[in-house]
Amino acid sequence: MSENEKAFIQIREISKHFGDVIAVNKVDLDIKKGELFSILGASGSGKTTLLRMMAGLEIPTEGKIFIDGVDMTNVPPYKRPVNIMFQNYALFPHMTVFDNIAYGLKKDGIAKDVIDEKVNKMLALVKLSDYGKRRPNQLSGGQSQRVALARSLIKEPKVLLLDEPLAALDKKLRQSTQFELIDIQEELGVTFVIVTHDQEEAMTLSDRIAVMEEGEFVQIGTPNSIYEHPNSKFVADFIGNINMFDAKVTSSNEQELALACKALGGEIIIQNPGQTIHSTELSVALRPEKVIIDKQQPSDEDHYYVKGVVEDFGYFGNLSIFRVRTSSGDIVQVSKQNRVRIEDTITWEDEVYLSWEQESLIVLDN
Amino acid sequence: MNQRSTFIFTMLCFGFAFLYIPIVLVIIYSFNDSKLVTVWGGWSIRWYMELFSNENILNAALLSFRIAAITATAATIFGTMAGLILARLREFRGRMLFTGMIASPLVMPEVITGLSLLLLFVSLQNFIGWPSQRGMNTITIAHITFSMAYVAVIIQSRLTEVNESLEEAAMDLGAKPARVIWDITLPIILPAMISGWLLAFTLSLDDLVISSFVSGPGATTLPMLIFSKVRLGVSPDINALATILILMVTVGVCIAAWIINRQKESKAIS
Known part of the structure; x- marks a missing residue:
């Protein structure tokens, strides 16, 4: 029970059915106080439904939600210590920015001078002090986003729910806003629950990520553990780029796993696989940035390597991405940091050697 | 290309001519000095003077405007309520029935609406003694029943455009x-309510058939009066009356168009 006491938001066996469609299927989740938690999934994975159930906008078909130890399952949204920031911001078009932000305080019957003070402070926090008298239709996308954030934070909620908070912003703005969000979260210490389909956004923003698929969690963990130790082919493929190859188990014991993998040049030994393998067919995955590409044959005996021909390549300035066809006929994607300004560049049709460290390989059970 | 645009321009002229020459003629002939409607006898405002001294016409006009104002207000209230339910309550028992019943006055022939309302009022009078006599009250009730359907449709279509997360956000805050409807929903649909009011007003002002069915002694609306006068032969003062009505309708349409335009502009900015 001690672990349960620590969790600030506890979701137990929660489900939501819309007619015959099961949007969320018996989900359990614990979120700690002050955490920046992301729920990551493709559209239709049930992530927004889960968020709306936390806000009280959707009533669960079954299961319970506790926030700060109190059962919130059937509490209406206007009585929850939770606020939500909508994807489209949902700013009230007939009110000024000031009135939008003040709305929640007015509903609580707070004195006018206190409201004025709080709203002005909040406007300063989101760097919109001069915009109080404007209407929502006179704001840019980034400004609207900050007004929506201010409005949802003004009541000092215990939990702030954010539905795709950055999806409507352009790329440059998204990056700066990401860090602003983190700063504000750190300053106020509010627990953030973010729903997003953008894995980059989830990775940079969150303390922990839950990957959702078809109404269930596939994996929950820190960005690092989800990226480096995906527990399934789905997660490995969903987060970042990855090369995946079929392999057969030739021998397996606790210390060593021997695999036959045609694409990676034959036999592969994996020390301390960390998991017991039951099947004989499995997949070996390798991130593109963990492959070293070189025209010279690697001298290091410990490195695994295969020979191949560059089939395609793209130059992105900071890095280059290669698609290499190996001697076995498989395609391996490789990304390479362009650390040296002037070098003997690798280009189309070049013969190259691909090498990697044994620890870089991820074994995924089918 | 040029040939085609000439053709379109000609069609446009014909179209406008077809629509507006009769109306322009009515306006011109309302200033006709002659007693015969079809013979031009020089300019005068004699028929306007006669119109304003004719108590029957003035009373009928006053009655029509009173009925139209009450109808428009009541129809806007009920129609907004119905529109809110249609747009915002997704699932409830009898939704299909409710939707059908709201829409039915739009397609029902007026004669049938009028007749059924007459039967309703007569049997109500037999059973509970009210309405003791048909007149302004019964006409107003009849007008509200059919014009609120139009308001409901206007409100519903406006509300489906309004993102529901606005209301959810208010509730979340x-x-x-009930407060959400007052603070958020009503201010946003106010322009639609105003155009609904104007539409209900003109529908009520226009109506002849239903009014004729449910009217009683002493309650003669303007369209009823005009119709009965015309049956005895067209007299020139009808032209003057028509001109005044045209002027008022034009002003009403302009106001409605201005409201809708302003709404569109503010949408374009956002």
């Missing part, structure tokens, strides 16, 4: 559902 601590407003109870």
Whole structure:
């Protein structure tokens, strides 16, 4: 029970059915106080439904939600210590920015001078002090986003729910806003629950990520553990780029796993696989940035390597991405940091050697 | 290309001519000095003077405007309520029935609406003694029943454009559902309510058939009066009356168009 006491938001066996469609299927989740938690999934994975159930906008078909130890399952949204920031911001078009932000305080019957003070402070926090008298239709996308954030934070909620908070912003703005969000979260210490389909956004923003698929969690963990130790082919493929190859188990014991993998040049030994393998067919995955590409044959005996021909390549300035066809006929994607300004560049049709460290390989059970 | 645009221009002229020459003629002939409607006898405002001294016409006009104002207000209230339910309550028992019943006055022939309302009022009078006599009250009730359907449709279509997350956001910020309607929904649909009011007003002002069915002694609306006068032969003062009505309708349409335009502009900015 001690672990349960620590969790600030506890979701137990929660489900939501819309007619015959099961949007969320018996989900359990614990979120700690002050955490920046992301729920990551493709559209239709049930992530927004889960968020709306936390806000009280959707009533669960079954299961319970506790926030700060109190059962919130059937509490209406206007009585929850939770606020939500909508994807489209949902700013009230007939009110000024000031009135939008003040709305929640007015509903609580707070004195006018206190409201004025709080709203002005909040406007300063989101760097919109001069915009109080404007209407929502006179704001840019980034400004609207900050007004929506201010409005949802003004009541000092215990939990702030954010539905795709950055999806409507352009790329440059998204990056700066990401860090602003983190700063504000750190300053106020509010627990953030973010729903997003953008894995980059989830990775940079969150303390922990839950990957959702078809109404269930596939994996929950820190960005690092989800990226480096995906527990399934789905997660490995969903987060970042990855090369995946079929392999057969030739021998397996606790210390060593021997695999036959045609694409990676034959036999592969994996020390301390960390998991017991039951099947004989499995997949070996390798991130593109963990492959070293070189025209010279690697001298290091410990490195695994295969020979191949560059089939395609793209130059992105900071890095280059290669698609290499190996001697076995498989395609391996490789990304390479362009650390040296002037070098003997690798280009189309070049013969190259691909090498990697044994620890870089991820074994995924089918 | 040029040939085609000439053709379109000609069609446009013909179209406008077809629509507006009769109306322009009515306006011109309302200033006709002659007693015969079809013979031009020089300019005068004699028929306007006669119109304003004719108590029957003035009373009928006053009655029509009173009925139209009450109808428009009541129809806007009920129609807005119905529109809110249609647009915002997704599932409830009898939704299909409710939707059908709201829409039915739009397609029902007026004669049938009028007749059924007459039967209703007569049997009500037999059973509960009210309405003791048909007149302004019964006409107003009849007008509300059919014009609120139009308002409901206007409100519903406006509300489907309004993102529901606005109302959810207000609720999330601590407003109870009734408060949300007052604070958020109504201000946003206000322009639609105004155009609904104007539409209900003109529908009521225009109506002849239903009014004729449910009217009683002493309650003669303007269209009823005009119709009965015309049956005895067209007299020139009808032209003057028509001109005044045209002027008022034009002003009403302009106001409605201005409201809708302003709404569109503010949408374009956002």
